[in-house]
Amino acid sequence: MHVPDGFLDAPTSVATGVVAAAGVGLALRKARAELDDRTAPMAGLVATFVFATQMLNFPVGLGTSGHLLGGALAAVLVGPWTGILSVSVVLLVQALLLADGGITALGTNITLMSLVGLVVGWLVFRGLQRVLPKRVGLVPVLAAAGAFVSVPAAALAFTGLYAVGGTAPIPLDTLAAAMLGWHTLIGVGEAVITGLVVGSVVAVRPDLVYGARPALAVRTLEIRSDAGASA
Amino acid sequence: MGAGHGHKLHYHGHSVVHRAPAHLKVASLLVFMLVVVATSRTWFPVFGVYLALLVAVIAASKVPPLYIVKRMVVEVPFVVFALLMPFVATGPRVDVLGLSLAEDGLLAAWGLLAKGTLGVVASLTLAATTEPRDLLAGLERLRVPHQLVQILGFMIRYLDVVTEEMRRMRVARESRGFSARSVRHWPVVARSAGALFIRSYERGERVHLAMLSRGYTGSLTPGATTPGATNATPTTAAPSSTTPGNHA
Amino acid sequence: MSTPVLDVRGLAYAYPDGHQALFGVDLHVHRGERVALLGPNGAGKTTLVLHLNGILAAGAGSVSVSGLPVTKPNVQEVRRRVGIVFQDPDDQLFMPSVRDDVAFGPANLGLRGEALERRVREALDKVGMVDFADRPPHHLSFGQRRRVAVATVLAMEPEILVLDEPSSNLDPASRRELAEILRGLDVTVLMVTHDLPYAFELCPRSVVLSDGVVVADGATYDVLTDDALMSAHRLELPFGFDPRTIGSPSAG
């Protein structure tokens, strides 16, 4: 759903630009606590994987292009604030180097995919985590659920923006129905991929998964003072 | 491993456009597109001027036009959308070749195609003439927040790491009698994709820690190095790459 | 003599970046031989090895395995016959667990169920890594990864075993155990190594590659005691080791 240049009218583009700037600005401030020596590389890798999943692009009847979003994945792996930064960086790179999404529509794209998609995915994930038992094994399932909801949510937001600032007169109900239909399907794919990736990381490096931290137990170390015992 | 030279979208060259500072290129792209988007879609000749401008830049960059044209496939889904618009749009209709099309829809489709295409071509020109490392430095000069540049730096580096790890895994698979010829083989690829994520991450992490071990502070102060990019290294006048081997 | 199982003729190769690594290599290895491939860093040993199962495609010259030219249509069959242990174990291991990784090759050869399991267990047992079957390979120590890498290739039971520096990063006992495994197998072995005593112990014949050409080919004892040859190609016997005082073990 990368919005190209000139797709929405100027006021809408400016407005979403302001929203995006505010969102990213807040994330920058909040992420300072999350982002250090160790998490900066992780944020970069998540950006790389989100980038890769978004490359799986396919045309969607009446929408623009449909593809996986990766927002929920990013939020679960590195936390929502850093996740917003990672996905925003991906969108910036796509606009600059791939011409996927216009540079003047960057604010719109960040608002849709990095703010709406990711935040909805994260809220669903965290909400479920609150009410369900804290088990590491559940993390991939919850992540998949968040991912599933995040895609249609972003699609709805897109339709809303179009209603306000679309440059072509298209019947809104047609657009909404098409967008929601297709993106529910894409949501299933998103859920499967997110679940698989989070699952494989949780299996061997649960410490890397931000969303799994509340469920991790602390380990006690064993000390062998008697050298002979080790032989 | 680590920072390779260029990326698939980069067309190696030494033209004026290639050599122009990245931050100027990014800024010009932004300004150009703002102007394009602000132009009313009914001022048809103006779009011709924009296109001529772009074509001139591409010519100066010596990037083969076909190279850019091929990458324009990104635009396809969106072209489909634009082409459908005259059919589904509401409002007064006109007859074109026996088809009943919405007048507003036609105009909107033109506007979308013209502006969108200009945007795509302009971005691809930037991509073809700018190394990611230069882009990184350029964004920094444009005061893009430090954390974003840092994530971008790691992202560019991880693209290489992931590609390299993927290559290794492919060679390993094929050496043991496997090739992904049909959908039946996808589960194997999917299973190794999970391992790919952690492998790439851990490789990248170890490299990052190696950088820290050699005094890298992660700060992007002028003259210091950014991940995957360096501007601190001297350009010594030592003899250029000589390869051992006295055979012709 | 019979047709060589490994037959390399006039092989030349340049890497995509333009750097030429091989300048016309000739090498013939016969069934059941154990041959050491020696030479300085950057001589082209790994480059040569990567041609033996078609990972790199000859720039000039030809490679055949048991009479079969290594070309696109034959490459599947060649890879069944030639098992390569790479110099870097990270190039070899890619599955999420050690067990899966060792099972990968035999499964591609069509093994299933009990037979597959047995093959995996045997291979892991040989390298002493049975206890690690469920660990992810990238979470092992370097030497442990090397051992698993050897197991992945042993599990395929290839006719020709090519090992690129198999003993590096192995602890001394594992080194000896690997030597015993190789002696015990009825396969043709080509082993790249910088460990000259190890070559002497294991391989009756040695080939020296230097700057992309073969500069010597003969009995290991003769090669290691040819001082002029050795020093011309950065080969030296390590501290405290002299084949002249030991005799020739590898004939057996």
Next chain:
Amino acid sequence: MSTPVLDVRGLAYAYPDGHQALFGVDLHVHRGERVALLGPNGAGKTTLVLHLNGILAAGAGSVSVSGLPVTKPNVQEVRRRVGIVFQDPDDQLFMPSVRDDVAFGPANLGLRGEALERRVREALDKVGMVDFADRPPHHLSFGQRRRVAVATVLAMEPEILVLDEPSSNLDPASRRELAEILRGLDVTVLMVTHDLPYAFELCPRSVVLSDGVVVADGATYDVLTDDALMSAHRLELPFGFDPRTIGSPSAG
């Protein structure tokens, strides 16, 4: 005795996946010593090494370098003093050219211009890689990458040099040259190795790590000739090598 330059006390560590690798390690190394760290694959040698400059943070116990505890606030300073050559050169090299890679560390220490260039040239010269300065490191042979990895650390002129299997994949001449470099430097050296003759040649003292604890610490000659100790920890003298017939070279 003076305060040790490397002081490890009761160090225990578990990897994030829950696997514990160190179970209370004690190690003291004094200024100017050359110590070999021996032990079987998976003993925890690399894990220990990664604690010495704060890449891994102690789970229990402590590490100090010249009296400075290795903790977050000191880590910058510690990394100036301790130079580590990693076991896998691919973890060490990341810049687009060999020259950039070797310059990376000294540049971070503040060197610029002519001084930096000289430092880079000297380091590359020591390992014989001057001709490769403009090549990308990932296009080198494994042994060449290892040599560049050593150069990147030498260029930083650390007080304490920690090398994890530096001789693996090096050709015999490079091995000897590395030994000569290490002998010539006035630094404290801790060297992990499976090459017992090399340890014997270079390091007067040896520490044996096994299953995450130190099981022996003494003169290399004594360690290598203690048969019970050796066989209990998968250490064996290679074919054709016997320290008893050679005497003790590394005292010099």
